[in-house]
């Protein structure tokens with residue numbers, strides 16, 4: 386099967402047919418826009434509502450500050466300013482068929498313009514090789530992770546080493562182990578820390594870079610014959626880390642959730658080098674969910690095209706590095722970078738003040754996209770309790786919910802804190818930390 390193989394020309398004319406922009410306002414469709422309602426990660430039990438419908442939270446100890454999940458609510462303020470320019474309207478009679486592309490080589494459920502825009506954005510950012518690659522949409526990159534494993538396992542079906550071992554260097558993103566153990570698949574099996582893996586024969590190593598939970602830049606560690614890599618690059622975007630190279634792994638996973646913050650659309654994409662693997666992934670997508678949601682693809686196309694086009698225009702008019710004199714001039718990546726940098730500065734200062742935790746330091750690197758040296762600002766803080774105590778338990782005592790080290794294959798003296806929550810949730814977290 387010759388699946389979608391659009392050429393990357395980076396000329397900014399990604400066809401977004403089917404994305405209908407209008408000037409209408411999104412009335413009352415989602416009143417959880419990043420303010421401190423329960424949807425922001427804060428269980429507000431004593432808040433009041435001000436004239437704008439925004440819940441203001443008092444600093445009460447019984448309010449749970451939930452930083453367990455990487456829910457990207459920090460992006461709400463950016464997109465609220467763009468609202469009128471990124472409206473997607475879908476008529477009752479549109480997008481009804483299972484099929485979005487029946488052309489020879491098309492991915493049957495995928496709008497061709499989605500792949501075009503994905504390639505356009507990667508060309509603009511320079512974070513992943515897309516020339517001659519296959520783009521495959523999924524219901525978040527979570528689905529594509531399983532789909533990729535099934536497809537890779539199929540390529541070594543005839544070999545003895547079954548189920549196919551799946552490893553990832555510790556600390557690893559908790560959902561890999563949890564999903565695979567729940568899955569109980571006969572064709573692949575979770576085998577834990579890649580640094581401990583000694584077997585011969587085919588295996589899959591998941592390389593998450595920057596890593597969730599600790600933000601470090603990673604490369605494969607096993608490097609043995611028969612190895613296959615799934616590179617989970619959810620956070621390889623300029624707001625989180627300097628873009629140092631256009632990555633070129635056989636299977637690379639990205640997600641709208643962490644690129645633009647539209648996690649609710651449940652859109653991810655895989656960039657796949659090998660034709661057979663790509664064809665098998667499409668088969669798996671067909672068997673699992675008969676493709677992925679077309680409304681999601683449409684919204685993703687709109688958002689990604691907005692980001693890519695904004696930067697193409699900005700390169701032409703402002704040049705690089707970007708120098709913005711006011712936040713209103715920021716593009717998505719400068720916005721994300723500024724917010725995260727401010728949060729990291731606050732967190733480092735609070736951690737220093739309370740003297741109970743330790744944070745990793747991240748080296749400044751040259752970013753090919755920003756065209757200057759920048760500091761990484763990971764999406765999570767991997768907090769280590771210096772006394773060796775249970776870090777999550779300590780924060781739990783302050784009514785701060787985080788994800789404990791053991792879920793990432795690490796010691797309980799570590800815990801993962803999301804840096805992506807709403808401003809109010811994050812500020813409440815810092816206030817609490819300062820009381821330690």
Ligand SMILES: Cc1ncc(COP(=O)(O)O)c(C=O)c1O
Nearest residue numbers: 455525526527597619640642653
């Ligand atoms: C490293 C990593 N991969 C994948 C995902 C899943 O993303 P999605 O929302 O696309 O399923 C996440 C979500 O937090 C993640 O941190």
